[in-house]
Amino acid sequence: KGEEPIPNAEVTYISEDSTITADALDNGDGGEAIIYSNQTSRIYGNISARGGENSGEGGFVETSSAGFLDVTTPPDVAAPMGNGGSWLIDPHNITIVAGDDDTSTGFGDTPIESPFNASADDAQLTVGDLIAALTSGADVTVSTGTTGNQDGNITLDTDFDFNGIGSNKTLTLNAANNIVINGQILDGNTNNTTDSLNLSLNANSDSGTIELYKNIRTRGGDITFSGNTILGDNIVLNTTANGGGDIRFQGTVNGTSPGNQSLTLQTGGSNIIFDGEVGGTTRLENITATNGGSGTVQINNNIRTLGGTITITGNTTLGANVTLNTTGNNGGTITFDGTVDGTSAGDQSLTVSSGTQDIIFDGEVGGTTRLGNIITNTSGTVQINNNIKTQGGTVTINGNTVIGGAVVLNTQGNGGGQIHFNGTVDGADSVNPNLTVSSGTKDIIFEQQVGNSQRLGDLTINSSGTTQFKSSVDALNLTTDAGGTTQLSGSVLTPSNGVQTYNDQLEIIGSVTLTAKEIDLNNTVSGTDDGEENKAALTFRSTSGNNIIIGGKNSTNDNLDLTQAELSQLEDGFDSITIQGNSSAITVENDVSFNDPITLEGATTLNANISTTNENITIDGNTIIGGA
Numbered sequence: 001k002g003e004e005p006i007p008n009a010e011v012t013y014i015s016e017d018s019t020i021t022a023d024a025l026d027n028g029d030g031g032e033a034i035i036y037s038n039q040t041s042r043i044y045g046n047i048s049a050r051g052g053e054n055s056g057e058g059g060f061v062e063t064s065s066a067g068f069l070d071v072t073t074p075p076d077v078a079a080p081m082g083n084g085g086s087w088l089i090d091p092h093n094i095t096i097v098a099g100d101d102d103t104s105t106g107f108g109d110t111p112i113e114s115p116f117n118a119s120a121d122d123a124q125l126t127v128g129d130l131i132a133a134l135t136s137g138a139d140v141t142v143s144t145g146t147t148g149n150q151d152g153n154i155t156l157d158t159d160f161d162f163n164g165i166g167s168n169k170t171l172t173l174n175a176a177n178n179i180v181i182n183g184q185i186l187d188g189n190t191n192n193t194t195d196s197l198n199l200s201l202n203a204n205s206d207s208g209t210i211e212l213y214k215n216i217r218t219r220g221g222d223i224t225f226s227g228n229t230i231l232g233d234n235i236v237l238n239t240t241a242n243g244g245g246d247i248r249f250q251g252t253v254n255g256t257s258p259g260n261q262s263l264t265l266q267t268g269g270s271n272i273i274f275d276g277e278v279g280g281t282t283r284l285e286n287i288t289a290t291n292g293g294s295g296t297v298q299i300n301n302n303i304r305t306l307g308g309t310i311t312i313t314g315n316t317t318l319g320a321n322v323t324l325n326t327t328g329n330n331g332g333t334i335t336f337d338g339t340v341d342g343t344s345a346g347d348q349s350l351t352v353s354s355g356t357q358d359i360i361f362d363g364e365v366g367g368t369t370r371l372g373n374i375i376t377n378t379s380g381t382v383q384i385n386n387n388i389k390t391q392g393g394t395v396t397i398n399g400n401t402v403i404g405g406a407v408v409l410n411t412q413g414n415g416g417g418q419i420h421f422n423g424t425v426d427g428a429d430s431v432n433p434n435l436t437v438s439s440g441t442k443d444i445i446f447e448q449q450v451g452n453s454q455r456l457g458d459l460t461i462n463s464s465g466t467t468q469f470k471s472s473v474d475a476l477n478l479t480t481d482a483g484g485t486t487q488l489s490g491s492v493l494t495p496s497n498g499v500q501t502y503n504d505q506l507e508i509i510g511s512v513t514l515t516a517k518e519i520d521l522n523n524t525v526s527g528t529d530d531g532e533e534n535k536a537a538l539t540f541r542s543t544s545g546n547n548i549i550i551g552g553k554n555s556t557n558d559n560l561d562l563t564q565a566e567l568s569q570l571e572d573g574f575d576s577i578t579i580q581g582n583s584s585a586i587t588v589e590n591d592v593s594f595n596d597p598i599t600l601e602g603a604t605t606l607n608a609n610i611s612t613t614n615e616n617i618t619i620d621g622n623t624i625i626g627g628a
Helices: 127-135
Strands: 011-014 019-021 032-035 040-043 046-048 060-064 068-071 086-090 094-097 116-118 123-126 139-143 154-156 169-174 179-181 197-202 209-212 223-226 228-231 235-238 247-249 253-255 263-266 272-274 287-290 296-299 310-313 315-318 322-325 334-336 350-353 359-361 374-384 395-403 407-410 419-421 425-427 435-438 444-446 456-462 466-469 473-480 485-488 492-502 505-509 511-521 525-528 537-542 548-550 560-562 576-580 586-588 592-594 598-601 604-606 610-612 617-620 623-625
Touching: 032 046, 040 060, 046 060, 060 068, 094 127, 123 127, 127 139, 127 169, 179 197, 425 456, 505 511, 511 560, 525 537, 537 560, 610 617
Parallel strands: 011 040, 019 046, 032 060, 040 068, 060 086, 086 139, 094 123, 094 154, 139 169, 154 179, 169 197, 179 209, 197 223, 209 228, 223 247, 228 253, 235 263, 247 272, 263 287, 272 296, 287 310, 296 315, 310 334, 322 350, 334 359, 350 374, 359 374, 374 395, 395 419, 395 425, 407 435, 419 444, 435 456, 444 466, 456 473, 466 485, 473 492, 485 505, 492 511, 505 525, 511 537, 537 576, 548 560, 548 586, 576 598, 586 604, 592 610, 598 617, 604 623
Antiparallel strands: 068 116, 116 123
16 A cells, blocks of 8 residues: 555556566465555566465465556455465455456456556456465455545446355455445355455445345354444345354444345354444434354444344343443344353343334353343333343333243342332233242332233242332242242232242231132231221131131141231231131131231131130131030
8 A cells, every 4th residue: 555664656556478486386375476556556467475385374465556556357365275365455446346257367368458457536346356365365454545537436336156265265345434244145055155255344444334135144154244234135144154254243233224124144153243232313213233153242432223123142241331222113033042141240231112113032141151131111011931030130021921931030139129010010911930030139029910911820929128028929829938028018929739838027908808729928918098098907818628727737738827926927917917717717716816806707606715806806707616
């Protein structure tokens, strides 16, 4: 590029019968051959910078000019025993057009007839000439400068079929301004399993863009976009085959019309990396990223669509605080088909907003590297099919939750983080999944019904803060740990052989019924009015057909056992306490005492005394006096 300290030629001419050689002989890398001029470079001869016959890599050749450039023969930078070298072409604007390769020495029998005609205004380079250079073993670089009258754009105006180039070749386009891809890049021979092309597209980071109008398939080669990318159509980028290649966007990605361009990325077993914001200026339609294998989708910035879906198949890694947003046009479904992890425990947060559509977590979140905060926003459902873990960050679910398997929500670490369900919580269709919720020292809040549409399995709560159930709960079993307080504002049903175990302090707000085969009260139980004229009233109810034993011992039979120790946990302050048989009998085995009015509903056998502190005792049902 004329940046060396030695003087530059004004005009450089290399005739057809000239040869410039910077080859290694037996061993060693090829050298460098740089042909440059301030005004005009006419390069018609043969240039080589080959690696050694026994060992070594190919060298480097530059053909460029600040003004007029005409190159007719690709250089030879092959290496028989190593990797090919690089060819740098540096005109002003350049268009890569259709055309065959008519190479001379080393590239064919017929002399080439000016396939590459460049001037200060425009230059054209044929696909055939680039293919010839790549096939010879070279890594080819096409570069535009800023010294001419034009902006320095590079345009691919035809399909680029790299069939036959061999494996792991690299084509680099360095534009002083824009890169425009108007033709497909592909291997036209679908049966060829050896060809692969690494593609590096580098536009000016300040003023240039990479404009994609056609699909790119590299057969395992990497694709790198350095600069901001604009989609002019629905685009597929595919690096599958030969182990797959990475796809990386180092700048932003936008459409040309809001919600009308979709992006599909397929890498086989390699990585997909978003460094810049996607859809920040002009939102895309659908975004699908499929990596599979050991690769990851690394998201280092926000992604937005205008009501289009975001589907990530494979594992996801967050490199920053990230927002995925598909709102607009009723929203779009957001699906994480694999795991989701951070890069540093607790330092990356995730916000997911999908309008009226669903949010789906199929893989574990934070299983390897825990996230910071997690927030979901939807008027659809949030389907959780695997565990979610944060490093003390909050989990806030705005939207109804569906649990699709045995799930653990865990925010322990760094003191824990609040877990807040702002919608209903249900199991998936015909499934009674287990749900364990652990928040360290922070609160757990269920704003709406739990298990109302589809019952949960075992519901386990671990928190030394306050757990609030603000509506009804329906689960096979319910267990709270020994720390903190559980507040019940709605009834709890654990049907059939279900057990409710309250190891922490239990606070009854308003009128609540506990229905179970077994209810274990291992800490104090208090009552509070709900502030809406509903006094604190607690009802113990057995599941259908199970008798109730009052004042006895916990047993393994089908009775609901309310022991003396458990009933002594009931603090004064209830408007009423009711023990209700469900088509079953009630038996008082040993003396029991209550601080508040007590009602026994059902056929009752009194084998011992019942007493209160100046409160009413009511037996609503047939009574048998069985003791003295």
